[in-house]
Amino acid sequence: MAMTKSRIAKNLRRIQERVVEACAKARREPAEVSIVAVTKTADLETVKTMIDLGLRDLGESRAQQLIRRAEEVHGWLTRRRGEAIGDVRWHMIGHVQRNKVRQVLPAATVIHSVDSLRLAEEINARAEGGGRTVDMLLQVNCSQESQKFGCAVGAAPHLAELICTLRHVRLIGLMTMAELTDDAEKARPAFALLREMFEEMRHQGVGGDDFRHLSMGMSQDYAVAVEEGATILRIGSALLQ
Numbered sequence: 286m287a288m289t290k291s292r293i294a295k296n297l298r299r300i301q302e303r304v305v306e307a308c309a310k311a312r313r314e315p316a317e318v319s320i321v322a323v324t325k326t327a328d329l330e331t332v333k334t335m336i337d338l339g340l341r342d343l344g345e346s347r348a349q350q351l352i353r354r355a356e357e358v359h360g361w362l363t364r365r366r367g368e369a370i371g372d373v374r375w376h377m378i379g380h381v382q383r384n385k386v387r388q389v390l391p392a393a394t395v396i397h398s399v400d401s402l403r404l405a406e407e408i409n410a411r412a413e414g415g416g417r418t419v420d421m422l423l424q425v426n427c428s429q430e431s432q433k434f435g436c437a438v439g440a441a442p443h444l445a446e447l448i449c450t451l452r453h454v455r456l457i458g459l460m461t462m463a464e465l466t467d468d469a470e471k472a473r474p475a476f477a478l479l480r481e482m483f484e485e486m487r488h489q490g491v492g493g494d495d496f497r498h499l500s501m502g503m504s505q506d507y508a509v510a511v512e513e514g515a516t517i518l519r520i521g522s523a524l525l526q
């Protein structure tokens with residue numbers, strides 16, 4: 286069932302208010318924090334409504350769905366091109382298999398979920414073939430016991446350095462997923478750990494000026510993530526409730 290525009294707008298306002306509150310607490314600027322609207326459970330009509338509300342960064346966690354969605358939305362935007370809606374950027378936020386990279390790349394602007402050198406090398410090779418440079422984040426497993434994906438905390442700095450030697454990718458930051466619980470405070474240690482790693486790596490000069498994003502925080506825990514320094518929130522269900 287498609288959701289009404291006013292309902293999604295109300296959800297979005299509530300999220301933006303909480304982001305502003307969390308920024309005030311942490312003495313940060315709300316403009317530093319952007320939202321990737323995760324569309325994995327939304328139908329196409331709802332995705333269009335989200336775009337109409339000004340959400341331009343959209344996220345999908347499965348390759349096939351991202352590819353299909355990007356095509357559908359592109360077709361829709363093309364038919365409406367007189368209205369100057371502008372471009373939509375698709376973020377791949379879920380695990381990517383190397384054999385899907387070739388198909389995913391033309392549709393994805395940013396890949397949040399790079400967790401191995403082999404995957405980064407595959408993206409680099411395909412990006413070179415396509416004549417572009419791809420923005421990516423290194424996914425780190427900051428809550429060891431509960432998450433399947435992401436590189437180990439101890440491996441991240443070296444892996445980041447190796448990724449930075451690839452010429453057709455740009456390492457723009459780190460990403461993590463916290464343990465899924467009802468208690469947002471339980472996510473705080475994982476977010477704080479990612480921020481500490483990020484600061485240390487920046488101090489070491491990893492990635493230069495491009496390396497400036499922390500992709501962390503979902504519907505349950507985005508306020509805590511903002512307090513801990515998130516610059517990109519990945520939010521699905523809180524927009525669609």
Ligand SMILES: *Cc1c(COP(=O)(O)O)cnc(C)c1O
Binds near residue numbers: 379503
């Ligand atoms: C689904 C998903 C999200 C969004 O989750 P919500 O709880 O619906 O906000 C964020 N990040 C990743 C990697 C996801 O798969």
